[in-house]
Amino acid sequence: MRRLFLILRREYLAYLLTPGFLLALVTFPLIFAASVLLPTLLSRQAPAPQLIVMDLTGMGPQGPGAYVAAQIREGRTGNLPQGRAPVLVQTPASLSTAQTPDAAGRAVQAYYKAFGQDPPPPAVLVLAGSAQALDARLWTPRARLLDLSGQLEDSLTDWSRETRLRSLGLSSEAIRAVTGSGVSITAYSPASRTGKVTLTDRLPHLAALGVSYLLVTMILAGSGMILTSVVEERSSRVIEVLVTSAHPAELLLGKVLGILCLFFTGLGALAGAALLIAGQLPQGAVQESVRAVLNGGLLGWAAFFLAFGFLLYGSIFAGLAAFCETPREAQSLATPLSMLMLIPLLLVISGLQAPDSPILRAAALFPPFTPFLMLLRIADGAPAWELATGISLMALTTAGAIWVGVQAYRTGALTQGSANLWSILRRSLQRQG
Template sequence: MRRLLLILRREYLAYLLTPGFFIALVTLPLVLGVTAVLPSLLSRHTPAPKVAILDLTGIGAEGPGRYLEAKIREGRTRNLPQEQAAVLAPPPPGLVGVRTPQEAAERIQAFYREQDPDANPPIILVLAGGADAVEARLWTPRARLIDLSGSLEDDLSEWSRDRRMTALGLSEADIRQVFEAGIDVQTYSPESRTGRVTLTDRLPQLAALGVSYLLVTLILAGSGMILTSVVEEKSSRVIEVLVTSAHPAELLLGKVLGVLCLFLTVLGVLAGVGVLAAGQLPAGLIREAAGAIFNNGLLGWATLFLVFGFLLYGSIFAGLAAFCETPREAQSLATPLSLLMLVPLILVVSALQAPDSPVIRAAALFPPFTPFLMLLRIADGAPAWEVATGLALMAATTAGAIWIGVQAYRTGALTQGPPRLLAILRHTLGRKA
């Protein structure tokens, strides 16, 4: 046990005392903050798209062109993805006197060719046809610009519906009543404290979803660090000395637990930053978020599954890496396991919509997926027997993974040459190659 703790301390401090760790620890909250603020900054400093409307329908003041112009001026048209409303611009002078869409197309192309690409020329909407069949063509200086066609199409469809209803004898007030006569469907459940289902009721599942993604990320990153550490020791022959100085189980568990403690340190720092940031939020929102995290012991379950996941995947990664002398060899063996860990990322989305699905319930009991999917089942109120079964299977599988990893680590440390899967299996099962 003493040697295990010494190895754990060595692995932990080996990462903790590196300058890169402190740099990452400082920059990570900054990156998260910039990521949160950046979309708003981009929307503020990105020029709003300019839209010029050329109406060739001949309908006049009641035409679609005037309708769109009024909506854009009043800011009633749909917003862009960057939350920047379009700005109305006059048509280029070269389009004066144009009568057909074909003539307009030729002059628009000539206009764009003369423009500086950085001059932010307007997007030009050409409307043609009659009242019953309006043809709309949207011209942009570059094909990769934000597509406004969906937004303008909705506005034009609204104009067309209003015109047809007016033709049927409905007044503007009648048309407004028709569109405002929606039905609000409200969701209720006996599990909700207030009866009506709100965001507060869904917060536990949303929190479990976020924690599940976090666990996958942490375990993948930690397993990669363990993989790299073992390969470096194998390539420098240090691993041979370590195997003769301590039991392989102590070496393997020391490495895995050392990296686990490192990630728990990072999570502790981020949690402290989160608590300080939460002080700027409304008290009600803080209580709801805290209730979602601590509801059903979600934080404790997440820590438990993080430990199980690290031991399970870290032991297997360390055992495989012991047979490898180069990072390329290690990555080729570890890729299938990494891909296996991506499957829960796909399943958690389905679990959020249908946590009681037989597929999700079965997958949550499959030990390699249990750390990631059982959290969503717990947040949904999974029965105690199901959680206990998942934990028992997870514990048994983790113990088996540690045993396999130790056997592979012991044999791989003294094996030379490129790794072969069949040879690894024979060595791990205790047979001679």
């Protein structure tokens, strides 16, 4: 036990006293804030899309083109890409002579070819037909994922509905009374503190999602640190001396626990700073978010699953790294495990929409995914048997991973040559035999 503690302290202090650790403490909150604020900032700084409306229906002021233009000018726009409303542009002379959608399409292509790409030309909405069979075509200079289709479809659907109601004899006032009416639903739940479901009640689920992402990030980063440390010791032959001085289990667990303590130190520092900052802010979303993490023991569960996840993956990474002569070999073996850890993130996102999905509940009991998915199940009130089963399976798997990692570490420390997955398994089994 004393040697285990000495190895743990060595690994812990080796990273704690480096400038990189202090730099990470400062940069991590900045990177997190940038990831939240940067998309909004980019959206606000992006120029508003331009739009040309070509109405070939011949309906004049009552046509769909005039309706869409009025909605844009009055700011009655709903489904906007990136929250940016389009700006209307006058139809150029080269497009005004088109009489059919096909002719308009050919004219738009020639217009784009002559316009250039910097700045990009405006989008062109070509309308033809009638309210019963409206032909709407949106031409864009680039085939982007985000365009104006959603907003324009809503506007044209409203126009078609109002036109048909007017043909049935309804007045404009009656149409506005019908289309403007709506019903809002207020959600209630006995699980809510106030009875009425608010964002505060949903914050634990969002906090569980954020913490799950954080766990994956930390376990990936920590496993990479373990990988690098073991490969350096093996390439410098230090590992051979260490194996003769301490038991392989002490060496492996000392490395894993040392880096785990390092991450707990960083988390403690960040959590303390967040609490101090939140305490100085007025009552609002920030304080509610902090309470969502602290209430219900979510922070304690996060630390618990971080420890088990780190032991699980760290032991495997350390065992594999013991067979590698270079970081490149280690990365080739570690890549499949790293990709495996990304699967729970996809399930967590889906779990916010379907928390009771049988697939999610089964995946939360799958030990490699339990440290990440069980947090979401806890936030959703998982039954005691599910939590106990998940923890038991994860504990058994972690113990098995430590045992396998120790055997691989012992065998790899005294093995020469490049890493090979099948040779790793064969040599480990021969060692046990």
